[in-house]
Structure formats: C-alpha cells, structure tokens
Amino acid sequence: MRPKVGLFITCLADGMRPSIPWAATRLLEHAGYEVVVPMDQTCCGQPAHNSGDAHTARLLAQKFLDEFEAFDFVVAPSGSCMGTIKTHYADLFNGHSDLLRRYERLQPRLYELTDFLTHVAGLKSLPGAYSGRLTYHDSCSGLRELGIKRQPRNLLALHAGVELVELEQCEQCCGFGGAFAVKYGNISAAIADDKCAHIHASGAEAVVMGDLGCMLHIEGRLRRIGDTQTRVSHIAEVLAGTEPGDA
Known part of the structure; x- marks a missing residue:
C-alpha cells in the first residue's frame, strides 16, 4: 500500500493557478505516493495570523488539523503556507492542550513540496521534460x-x-x-x-x-x-x- 499524502493546495493556487496543485500531484504520484486532496480545505490562516486576528487564525488551524491529521504526510507547494502551518500553529494552539497535542503529533509529517521530494521521497527522476x-x-x-x-x-x-x-x-x-x-x-x-x-x-x-x-x-x-x-x-x-x- 502506497503512503498517503494529503495535499494542501493553498487558496491562491486554487483560485489563480490550479496548474500548480496538478503539477504537485504529478510529482508526488511519480515518487510513489497516493495523493488525496481534502475537498473542504480552505485557508491555512496566514492572513488572519499576520493581521493579529488570532481567533480566526486558530479556527482555521483547527479546521486544517481536522482535515489533515490522518495522513501519513501533508505537503503544500508553498513555503509561506507551510511556514505558517509548521512554525506558527503551536503558538495559535498555546493554551488549548488537546489541539496542541494533536498538532505536535502531526508536525513532523508536514512538508513543503521540494523539501518532501528531496528529503522524504528521495526523488531521482522527473515525470516530464523541460x-x-x-x-x-x-x-x-x-x-x-x-x-x-x-x-x-x-x-x-x-x-x-x-x-x-x-x-x-x-x-x-x-x-x-x-x-x-x-x-x-x-x-x-x-x-x-x-x-x-x-x-x-x-x-x-x-x-x-x-x-x-x-x-x-x-x-x-x-x-x-x-x-x-x-x-x-x-x-x-x-x-x-x-x-x-x-x-
């Protein structure tokens, strides 16, 4: 059975350039993973977090946790979104012990796309020419x-x-x-x-x-x-x- 990757496609890619998550899916499948895209996913909460709206950011972080914590790995083709998820969610969940424990179990499985392909998948070939x-x-x-x-x-x-x-x-x-x-x-x-x-x-x-x-x-x-x-x-x-x- 192939490991399952939950693909967080990001708001901007979904709305402005869907060729990016399609390309990410092609790469991940070429590397031997089953790719799943939770259809209810929305924003990682970065805009709210950067604007000081911790409440909204926390709600979105919890939503992300609910949708992605069951996967073997979670990958995003975005350094800014994955940066928010991997480095700022712990602060958002501070004082919410159950959420923090769930996040801490997920955190080691969170990756930006190129980091995952390099350090987890060990990709040695590519599925297309350029x-x-x-x-x-x-x-x-x-x-x-x-x-x-x-x-x-x-x-x-x-x-x-x-x-x-x-x-x-x-x-x-x-x-x-x-x-x-x-x-x-x-x-x-x-x-x-x-x-x-x-x-x-x-x-x-x-x-x-x-x-x-x-x-x-x-x-x-x-x-x-x-x-x-x-x-x-x-x-x-x-x-x-x-x-x-x-x-």
Whole structure:
C-alpha cells in the first residue's frame, strides 16, 4: 500500500493557478505516493495570523488539523503556507492542550513540496521534460522559516536541459509580503522593480519560485513595465514539465 499524502493546495493556487496543485500531484504520484486532496480545505490562516486576528487564525488551524491529521504526510507547494502551518500553529494552539497535542503529533509529517521530494521521497527522476535558461527567486517564508534553499536547485538539476543561472540578490524579498503590498504600494513596487531588474540582468528565459504570492507580484510587475516575454513559473510546474493552463 502506497503512503498517503494529503495535499494542501493553498487558496491562491486554487483560485489563480490550479496548474500548480496538478503539477504537485504529478510529482508526488511519480515518487510513489497516493495523493488525496481534502475537498473542504480552505485557508491555512496566514492572513488572519499576520493581521493579529488570532481567533480566526486558530479556527482555521483547527479546521486544517481536522482535515489533515490522518495522513501519513501533508505537503503544500508553498513555503509561506507551510511556514505558517509548521512554525506558527503551536503558538495559535498555546493554551488549548488537546489541539496542541494533536498538532505536535502531526508536525513532523508536514512538508513543503521540494523539501518532501528531496528529503522524504528521495526523488531521482522527473515525470516530464523541460529545457531552458532559468533563474530562481528564493521566497522569504520558505527560505527563512523552512530552510528551503538547495532543495529546488537540486531538483532542477534532474532536468538535463535546464541551465540554472543564479539570480543576483536571490534571497531579497520581491515586495509582496501579503498585506504589505496593499498598505505600502509604492515601496512594494520599488522592491519589485529591483527584483525585475535582476531577473533581466540574469538573461534567463524564465524565473522560477515556490510561492504563488511572489509569482503574482513579480509577473504583474514584469507585465506592467512592458515585459511580456519572461515566463514566471512555479517550481512544481517546471519539475513536472507542465505549463500554466495544463490543469
């Protein structure tokens, strides 16, 4: 019997780019896992948590726990969502002993997608082909909360046709930051302009990353400044050899 992975597809991917969870499913199945997507899943609670609404965040965290605690593993194609789940839920459940105990049993089984494929699945091949000159943007939450750095690069190296060019200041924020982009639009846009300049300087055909928030922000800024050619892709899409719209 194959181990069961509960796939948390994330709000943004569900609403804006369903090709990402489809690509993640393809990768996980290729690695030998049975993938289950709980259909009642919603938000991880990150927006509420970041805004100081602990009550709403806790309700969403409990909902996540109810839906995912029975799986062998839980995987999300998002460093920011999994960063919230893996590093902040303990604080949300503080003072709620039963919830905290249940979460502590689940916590070791929580993974961001590339971390799971690297350290649990030990993926050595990919289910699709991809070629081109790419650069990689390290999203803040995945990098700083989960230590996602080498994992996506090592997986990209499994594509013989991929040339990875390191992005200058690849660890610098893109400027999205959730509500930050709304509250401080001018600053957010200036940070995005710096990111876009580094992407252009890399000479890459596409910029790849592991968070849809960053993708929406960077792609939106590239298009606003007149760049209609640079592709903005999620790491799952590239690894699976799929394109947006393939879902």
